[in-house]
Amino acid sequence: MPRLDTTVARPRPAAPRQRPRRAGRIPLALLLPAVLGLLFLILPLAGLLARAPWATLPQRLTEPGVLTALRLSLLTATLATLLCLALGVPLAWLLARIEFPGRRIVRALVTVPLVLPPVVGGVALLLVFGRRGLLGSWLDSTFGVTLPFTTTGVVLAEAFVAMPFLVIAVEGALRGADSRYEEAAATLGANRWTTFTHVTLPLVAPGIAAGGVLCWARALGEFGATITFAGNFPGRTQTMPLAVYLALETDLEAAIVLSLVLLAVSVAILATLRDRWISAP
Amino acid sequence: MTADLTVHPSAPQVLEPLLDAHLVVDRGSFRLDLPLTISSGEVVALLGPNGAGKSTALRALAGLLGLSAGHLTLAGHELDRPGSRIRVPTEQRPVGVVFQDYLLFPHLSALDNVAFGPRRHGLDRRQARQRAADWLDRMGLAEHSRRKPRQLSGGQAQRVALARALAVAPALLLLDEPLAALDARTRLDTRAQLQRHLAAHPGATLLVTHDPLDALVLADRLVIIEHGQVVQEGDAATITAQPRTDYVARLVGLNLYRGRATGQTVLLSDGFRLTAAEQHDGDVFVAFPPSAVALHPERPDGSPRNTWPAAISGIQPNGDNLRVQLSGPIEVAADITPLAAAQLHLAPGQRVWAAVKATETRTYPAAPD
Numbered sequence: 001m002p003r004l005d006t007t008v009a010r011p012r013p014a015a016p017r018q019r020p021r022r023a024g025r026i027p028l029a030l031l032l033p034a035v036l037g038l039l040f041l042i043l044p045l046a047g048l049l050a051r052a053p054w055a056t057l058p059q060r061l062t063e064p065g066v067l068t069a070l071r072l073s074l075l076t077a078t079l080a081t082l083l084c085l086a087l088g089v090p091l092a093w094l095l096a097r098i099e100f101p102g103r104r105i106v107r108a109l110v111t112v113p114l115v116l117p118p119v120v121g122g123v124a125l126l127l128v129f130g131r132r133g134l135l136g137s138w139l140d141s142t143f144g145v146t147l148p149f150t151t152t153g154v155v156l157a158e159a160f161v162a163m164p165f166l167v168i169a170v171e172g173a174l175r176g177a178d179s180r181y182e183e184a185a186a187t188l189g190a191n192r193w194t195t196f197t198h199v200t201l202p203l204v205a206p207g208i209a210a211g212g213v214l215c216w217a218r219a220l221g222e223f224g225a226t227i228t229f230a231g232n233f234p235g236r237t238q239t240m241p242l243a244v245y246l247a248l249e250t251d252l253e254a255a256i257v258l259s260l261v262l263l264a265v266s267v268a269i270l271a272t273l274r275d276r277w278i279s280a281p
Numbered sequence: 282m283t284a285d286l287t288v289h290p291s292a293p294q295v296l297e298p299l300l301d302a303h304l305v306v307d308r309g310s311f312r313l314d315l316p317l318t319i320s321s322g323e324v325v326a327l328l329g330p331n332g333a334g335k336s337t338a339l340r341a342l343a344g345l346l347g348l349s350a351g352h353l354t355l356a357g358h359e360l361d362r363p364g365s366r367i368r369v370p371t372e373q374r375p376v377g378v379v380f381q382d383y384l385l386f387p388h389l390s391a392l393d394n395v396a397f398g399p400r401r402h403g404l405d406r407r408q409a410r411q412r413a414a415d416w417l418d419r420m421g422l423a424e425h426s427r428r429k430p431r432q433l434s435g436g437q438a439q440r441v442a443l444a445r446a447l448a449v450a451p452a453l454l455l456l457d458e459p460l461a462a463l464d465a466r467t468r469l470d471t472r473a474q475l476q477r478h479l480a481a482h483p484g485a486t487l488l489v490t491h492d493p494l495d496a497l498v499l500a501d502r503l504v505i506i507e508h509g510q511v512v513q514e515g516d517a518a519t520i521t522a523q524p525r526t527d528y529v530a531r532l533v534g535l536n537l538y539r540g541r542a543t544g545q546t547v548l549l550s551d552g553f554r555l556t557a558a559e560q561h562d563g564d565v566f567v568a569f570p571p572s573a574v575a576l577h578p579e580r581p582d583g584s585p586r587n588t589w590p591a592a593i594s595g596i597q598p599n600g601d602n603l604r605v606q607l608s609g610p611i612e613v614a615a616d617i618t619p620l621a622a623a624q625l626h627l628a629p630g631q632r633v634w635a636a637v638k639a640t641e642t643r644t645y646p647a648a649p650d
Binding site for chain 2: 181
């Protein structure tokens, strides 16, 4: 499990520039697997770039199917992130600031979707929000709302899988933030809510932003829960990863183009977060 | 200042102390038990070594920590009384705090930091900023009002923190080591300014510090605590003249011993005898300044009756002089000039004779334990 709380939370002291280096050769037993590991991570990406149909790329990108999937992906990932922010930041605050019995268990529960296979998440969502699910049947009979196999369902599936990233990141930021600022706010007459909105949130804004970006990236790449819970309907629930999977069976070049787009988005996110947690000491 | 923020008592209450508290806080093996009263306009310094309970007292007064027992009444309002299950939360107490490292909100300008309190007390944005601007002006910081805390010097940040605490017109102002974070020169300036602002503050002020100079300069009255208990209380003159514990004696720079007096002779608990100037009978303290201790290479002849052989255990610079720590029948500190030190060839471990004239000692009755 990524230990986001320590990486996102506080500014890291600058790593010493010059580490004392030990003289002598690097053991081959370490060097060889290290280089192999690096190649293993890089080669597939290089292959993607090598096989890309660069000549027809512009027109491929503007094909209606690609744009539809991209637009849907961006929309659902953004909505899922907003949902995660609305629910996850208060949850992180609760975990970081309030002592309550069973807090450790709650924290463990929050991280379950991180380790759960997304397909299982999708099945679980179906059982609860499906038309005959625990909540789904009630939603259907009372409001006439059905969630599975809709765009809203995509948002739910993505939020389910991505929210732990946000909660862990924001909780880490909250723990790293000096809670004495909140005490100072209280001595100036601020109640807990005002303190949260006027002091705590601005203090942990960088942590929330980082958590939000992570959450958005995870939502954008979500596949398993989405296809299980929301299906694969072009224009409605077919997001980029689903489109890639579908294209792979019929049109390899199209799959490559779609993959390139997702790769570009990932690299952009890396660049955004570069200073936060890529430059680990 | 508008009336709605003023929480000072009306005329009939002025005779009563503004703050009337008995702070009892149990924290495992540590127990704070501190009776404390402060009048309007009075500045009381709470002085003590690390771990004495100063911060605990401050947090209890601010409501950041609940009392275990006792009571806390401010301006006629009960703020904490565990016996009656009364506890007013921090944000509803008319208390202002200047924290040790100021805790200015890093995302707000100096002006908005100071306006934060008035805004929470019901002023609209414009009024709150006006009030903040007035306070910054009073602190001589008008031209820095747009700056973020990280762009302020230590002394400026300290004054912004003071302005922020005072801008809500607190009945009780709490200062936690307000000068500790400053370098020596800034501290001198800031201390003088702080003294002016504290004198102008109509409410009660409690200054928590471990620096005796801050306490002596800024406070009307000193309360000294050790291990959560008051060990001495009084004005600066009394405390500097007649310390009652080793800690206080060190604070005010005196050698202090406790013993039984019979006339001019004081028998210390370890059997050592000191001859004092004044006649006393019973338990007494004997105090004399390090400058009263003379060092001789040989046993001195003549007048001083208090002479004893001692060994030098340490030498430190102390202002223009050297402070020499002596071990022997009694532990004693002596101040000598560098010239005298050179002539004596002082070095740690060296044996010398110490002498104190009886006329330089002060003797006063010890309170019975």
